[in-house]
Amino acid sequence: xxxxxxxxxxxxxxxxxxxxxxxxxxxxxxxxxxxxxxxxxxxxxxxxxxxxxxxxxxxxxxxxxxxxxxxxxxxxxxxxxxxxxxxxxxxxxxxxxxxxxxxxxxxxxxxxxxxxxxxxxxxxxxxxxxxxxxxxxxxxxxxxxxxxxxxxxxxxxxxxxxxxxxxxxxxxxxxxxxxxxxxxxxxxxxxxxxxxxxxxxxxxxxxxxxxxxxxxxxxxxxxxxxxxxxxxxxxxxxxxxxxxxxxxxxxxxxxxxxxxxxxxxxxxxxxxxxxxxxxxxxxxxxxxxxxxxxxxxxxxxxx
Numbered sequence: 001x002x003x004x005x006x007x008x009x010x011x012x013x014x015x016x017x018x019x020x021x022x023x024x025x026x027x028x029x030x031x032x033x034x035x036x037x038x039x040x041x042x043x044x045x046x047x048x049x050x051x052x053x054x055x056x057x058x059x060x061x062x063x064x065x066x067x068x069x070x071x072x073x074x075x076x077x078x079x080x081x082x083x084x085x086x087x088x089x090x091x092x093x094x095x096x097x098x099x100x101x102x103x104x105x106x107x108x109x110x111x112x113x114x115x116x117x118x119x120x121x122x123x124x125x126x127x128x129x130x131x132x133x134x135x136x137x138x139x140x141x142x143x144x145x146x147x148x149x150x151x152x153x154x155x156x157x158x159x160x161x162x163x164x165x166x167x168x169x170x171x172x173x174x175x176x177x178x179x180x181x182x183x184x185x186x187x188x189x190x191x192x193x194x195x196x197x198x199x200x201x202x203x204x205x206x207x208x209x210x211x212x213x214x215x216x217x218x219x220x221x222x223x224x225x226x227x228x229x230x231x232x233x234x235x236x237x238x239x240x241x242x243x244x245x246x247x248x249x250x251x252x253x254x255x256x257x258x259x260x261x262x263x264x265x266x267x268x269x270x271x272x273x274x275x276x277x278x279x280x281x282x283x284x285x286x287x288x289x290x291x292x293x294x295x296x297x298x299x300x301x302x303x
Contacts, residue, residue: 075257122150163189182206195246
């Protein structure tokens with residue numbers, strides 16, 4: 001979900017509708033190349049990678065299963081740089097909220113401008129459905145369903161490790177009153193990015209809406225503490241502690257991805273060596289078979 005401000009027990013859908021206006025606040029220039037905004041197209045599913053077919057389509061349990069069974073995508077140079085940039089932005093949150101907008105832009109653009117454009121279209125539809133105005137026909141259910149379809153399309157194409165479509169889907173579930181589904185989707189996001197400020201706020205709202213005050217408060221303790229205009233050592237220490245935890249977690253994730261890539265690279269080298277040896281053995285067997293056949297022919301000729 002988005003960066004909801006001020007969670008109270010018993011938060012309801014009407015409050016969520018007012019706060020959802022913030023979800024469109026990210027400048028499109030930050031994450032999209034200068035192209036016609038009318039060129040939104042659904043993802044083409046023939047590009048789906050094999051590991052993304054291992055979970056049930058449009059199933060929250062399927063998303064959980066994918067995280068449990070499928071490794072994250074390869075740590076390409078671009079992805080490595082994005083993770084490093086994300087870490088730097090997290091570390092800068094100690095005394096300023098300025099980096100939050102850049103974090104949202106980074107999360108939106110993780111799979112490139114075309115995917116970000118589809119995600120922004122889903123955002124636009126959900127915003128229109130929730131907020132409405134005199135210039136936009138109010139057809140909430142239809143717009144929410146179209147936004148939900150676009151988000152599932154993105155999840156099916158790019159996998160669960162791009163968490164922003166999952167996070168936005170959690171928001172739609174909340175708006176529709178499906179609070180348990182919203183909570184479970186936030187949990188999926190946080191299993192990939194435990195520092196995701198939007199999902200941390202969203203899961204608190206979902207738990208509060210279900211009157212699960214204990215769980216809501218437990219998750220509320222994990223949110224990014226707000227900055228205070230007046231100096232308060234307790235508030236600042238909590239803020240510093242959160243940033244330290246989030247940065248440490250992000251570093252560990254990066255190290256895990258790097259180790260996985262080195263392991264996979266080593267497996268690749270071993271596989272090449274194995275295949276080379278197997279080809280040599282096959283060739284040797286072929287040669288031996290030819291020699292044996294000729295020997296047998298000579299024996300038969302002598303007889």
